[in-house]
Amino acid sequence: MSGAVHLDTQGGIATLRLDNPTKLNAFTPEMLAQLAAHCDTLDRDTAVRAVLLTSEGERAFCAGADIKAWAGYAPAEFARIWVRDGHRIFDRLARLSKPTIAVLQAHAFGGGLELASACDIRVIAPAATLALPESQVGIVPGWSGTQRIARLLPEPMLKEMALFGRRISAERALACGFVAEIADDPATTARAIAEKLLTTSxxxxxxxxxxxxxxxxxxxxxxxxxxxxxxxxxxxxxxxxxxxxxxxxxxxxxxx
CATH class of the missing domain: 1.10.287 (Helix Hairpins)
Incomplete structure (x- = not known):
């Protein structure tokens, strides 16, 4: 399958980059495994002070999971392998010892929103939106969408997305504290925030x-x-x- 997660480090700031733009940066099993391996590398790299989570393309930060990657699983396999693996790996990102910033240059849907939620803070572009559209394909959020996000968003807002399929604007996400800042250039803003860590303990x-x-x-x-x-x-x-x-x-x- 296509897609990769790259890790680059420059000046004490590491960047995890989703690279599957033709599929809106949707996750494949290979990408999940690469993300897990990179998290292990980052926790052991004492030179890294902060981690930026970015993605390729302008259409989506991440559209979640590649449907073709999980559609063939039997029900028990879907729960035991796909859901639990994704949950475990996103938990690994959430528990990195380094501060993490998600750079939402475009829409974050489903697993993409769950991925962004696993970071410490988020910076979003003005036109980017958030959504949990799993019910449209007959499933429910499985990578912490009803758990970690429930600690980060007001319950009614989470229900708007998970039950009614509504998109949340950048402005509403900022108003409730889910994102730290709205920026025309989220990557530059996120890096500026990360660089402040270079002078702290x-x-x-x-x-x-x-x-x-x-x-x-x-x-x-x-x-x-x-x-x-x-x-x-x-x-x-x-x-x-x-x-x-x-x-x-x-x-x-x-x-x-």
């Missing part, structure tokens, strides 16, 4: 993201344990315990 930014995610329930258990583990890893007790283990002696913990 990487560790403070990472920990602040973990704290916020724990507060809103985004992978709360893992976030709490990551915060606690980070604290204990910097302690003299941890250093003593590791040294005692290495030298096969009884540890004497200083309690600091």
């Amino acid at each position: 990487p560790r403070a930014t990472e920990v602040a993201k973990y704290m916020i995610h724990a507060g809103v329930g985004e992978d709360r258990d893992a976030m709490i344990e990551a915060l606690g583990s980070g604290m204990i890893a910097a302690s003299a007790d941890k250093a003593e315990g590791v040294d005692a283990f290495a030298h096969k002696r009884k540890p004497v913990f200083p309690g600091t």
Whole structure:
């Protein structure tokens, strides 16, 4: 199948770019796998301070999932493979240790809106709209459209999209706080926002993201344990315990 997700890094800012413009940047299984692999790379790259999520073309940021990619699945396979894989990979993006910005230069529909929702903030073009049109092809949102988006949008607005098939304008998305800014050139605006991170503390930014995610329930258990583990890893007790283990002696913990 066609389509790819590219990863490029320049000056501490990484860019994930959806590249399937002939299909409105709709996701294929290969693209999902590439996104997951890139997320693993980004979390381990200490030089990266921020991540921009962009796409090719002017017609759509992302129209969701390529229907041809999932239409042949049996019902159980559709739920077990396609839906759960997509959910897991979008969760992986949401839980990156780096701040993420979705650049919505055009419409974000279905899985494309769910993808944008997995980023920390969003910048949108004036003419871009948001929609959850799954019911038009006989399915329901499956990559967090009724879960994560329910934490980001007012319930009536989410129902407008998921139940009634209405599109939400950039202005309404800004008014409810779903997008950070409306910009004629979303990519330039998003990069300017990301560049501000180059002068801040990487560790403070990472920990602040973990704290916020724990507060809103985004992978709360893992976030709490990551915060606690980070604290204990910097302690003299941890250093003593590791040294005692290495030298096969009884540890004497200083309690600091």
